[in-house]
Amino acid sequence: MHFLIVEDTRDVAEAIERRLERAGHVSDRAETLEDARHFAAMASHDLIILDINLPDGSGIAFLKSLRAEGNRVPVLVLTARLAVNDKIDALDLGADDYMIKPFDLGELEARIRAIIRRRSGEADRTLSVGLLTFDMAARSVLIDGRPCELTRREQTLLEIFLTNRGRVLDKDDLLVRLFGHDDEKNPNAVELYVGRLRRKIEGSGLEIRTLRGLGYQAVIAETEA
Missing domain, CATH: 3.40.50.2300 (Response regulator)
Structure with a gap:
């Protein structure tokens, strides 16, 4: 953040x-x-x-x-x-x-x-969506009770999406939230980290959508009837 x-x-x-x-x-x-x-x-x-x-x-x-x-x-x-x-x-x-x-x-x-x-809107130190639980204090992630290993920046990105669920987040804004105003940051880094995070939390109930020309949006994944 x-x-x-x-x-x-x-x-x-x-x-x-x-x-x-x-x-x-x-x-x-x-x-x-x-x-x-x-x-x-x-x-x-x-x-x-x-x-x-x-x-x-x-x-x-x-x-x-x-x-x-x-x-x-x-x-x-x-x-x-x-x-x-x-x-x-x-x-x-x-x-x-x-x-x-x-x-x-x-x-x-x-x-x-x-x-x-x-x-x-959360009551305790955890942020939860579907099968995914993120402990903000311990900096740990569980999916269906099993540990999900994320890098520090992947954890930060997940926390940003969880605390802004439903909001459209601009890619440039995410870049600053992840790297600050570091002049050497790679403009493509957000796509890289979003891709990695998607793969690691697949099936958790949290979906990260790409809205072309707008950015990204984290939503509760739709379940098939």
């Missing part, structure tokens, strides 16, 4: 990025509001981790502008402030959750999974 980390304390931002990277995710990092607006305009993100205190203003202003523009991207707010009003303002403006600094990276990752689950 593709995250935006808006945090001006470099060691904190780098620690978050490394933690997410180990789970197969890619991240953009912004140290200012200006940079955050640039990244938000340049690409879509699956979730934004947003510090309130930034060198050129408040992260709350960025959150407010996102919601005013109709951008419903999930936002997890980070704050060193303990004032109840700060939390209330963030939640009232559309933040999905908040954490007080300093925080544990394991808890941060769990909060992120919880936000993604809520947005996907």
Whole structure:
């Protein structure tokens, strides 16, 4: 998945990025509001981790502008402030959750999974379709109770499809979600990974359709009568 980390304390931002990277995710990092607006305009993100205190203003202003523009991207707010009003303002403006600094990276990752689950309509840490179950915490996949071995990027791609089931996902958007803004990424990589993933989850009940000229769509496979 593709995250935006808006945090001006470099060691904190780098620690978050490394933690997410180990789970197969890619991240953009912004140290200012200006940079955050640039990244938000340049690409879509699956979730934004947003510090309130930034060198050129408040992260709350960025959150407010996102919601005013109709951008419903999930936002997890980070704050060193303990004032109840700060939390209330963030939640009232559309933040999905908040954490007080300093925080544990394991808890941060769990909060992120919880936000993604809520947005996907799932009740626990697993995403399930048909015979397929993906454990977001353990990063493991079962098909009809049997392990399905996926590479890290195949897991990430599956997670993107499961959390966006029914939506049409543009190939260029998927490319950024898988590789970030790496200039050396191969434009054909999405087709390669989608093809591999299809073969590995065949018969699971999840179908990945190619919509020519539009992108890909994950749907519940139709069963024969």
